[in-house]
Amino acid sequence: MSEFKENIATFARQFVPSYRFIRTHESTLGNSHELQTELKPHSIKVLTWNIAKNNFEKTWFKDFYRILRQHQPDLIFCQEVRMGVGVEQIIGFNKLSWAYAPNFIDTHHQTYSGILTAANISPLSKKAIVTKHYEPLVNTPKVSLITEYSLSHQHKTLLTINSHLINFVDLSKFKTQLQEIELALSTHHGPIIFAGDFNTWNRQRAILLDKAVTKLGLQSVEFAPHESKKIKRFLLSPPLDYIFYRGLTERSASAKVLDEINSSDHKPLLAEFSYVDM
Known part of the structure; x- marks a missing residue:
């Protein structure tokens, strides 16, 4: 692993100008549309997708609108989303309420990169959790985005967290990000959805993730x-x-991976839940 990290650092020094990727002062950006006031607890459709910064491409738009039309997700969690600096809207999400947490600015393209959570309703609250450690090459942190939503005719709220976990670092830094997320979720006593790209590309990372989600129930x-x-x-x-969850019932046979979608190297994941207040 140390040799791999040294190779990454060498590549960064040779090919990536140190000034190209800069950290951003904005913690969250967003846009609200009051299309409805509450999530309907009998059916909450969830989509998570790392779109690999392709949301300026025509092929991505075609895929995304196809997903919206065919599957009508209530909650959308996207990672690696680009947004123009100084632009107040992300094309494709203009009819949805969305919250966006950037983790860096690409000065060459004048775009943010970050994660986005969108829904048919506005969140009650939103909060970004930025890692204290940085990835090599771009020397920028990773970010998670917490949003909270009302549930129809229920006293409890749904807490969601959209995460992209840190990569190309040692295991202790990966564990630190998970601990920060655990702490943020531990005070919520209602239902939770935790989704994203967890970069669990080896067994050690997968074990740490499993321990964290098990601890949270x-x-x-x-x-x-x-x-x-x-x-x-x-x-x-x-x-x-x-996609992880708590306090919800997974609809049988609802979980799908949209293999026909090719505008990202990640396939979109779909699931459907219901909620009954006990």
Whole structure:
């Protein structure tokens, strides 16, 4: 691993100007549309997708609108989303309420990169958690985005966290990010959805993730074997993308991986939940 990190650092010095990627002072950006006031607890459709910064490409727009039309997700968690600096809207999400947490600015393209959570309703609150450690090459942190939503006719709220976990660092830094997320979620006593790209490309990372979600009482959405094999991996590694949940009921046979979508090297993951207040 140390030799790999040294090679990354050498590449960074040779090919990436130190001034190109800069950290941003904005913690969250957003846009609100009051299309409805509460999530309907009998059916909460969830999409998570690392779009690999392709949301300025025509092929991505075609794929994204196809997903919206066919599957009508209520909650959308996207990682690696680009947004123009000084632009108040992200094309494709203009009819949704969205919250965006950037982790750096690409000065060459004048774009943010970050994670985005979108829904048919506005969040009650939103908060970004920025890692204290930085990835090599771009020397920027990773970010998670917490949003909270009302549930129809329920006293409790749904807490969601959209995460992209840190990469190309030693295991202790990966563990630190997970501990920060654990702390943020530990005070919420209602239902939770935790989704994103967890960069679990080896067994050690996957074990740490499993310990963290188990501690929080979360369980993973179960994909059928023929669906699971479509999820992004590195060679024979565990999956990189997950949807975890607590306090919800997973709709049987709802979990799908959209293998026909090719505008990113990650496939979109879909799941559906219901909620009954006990």
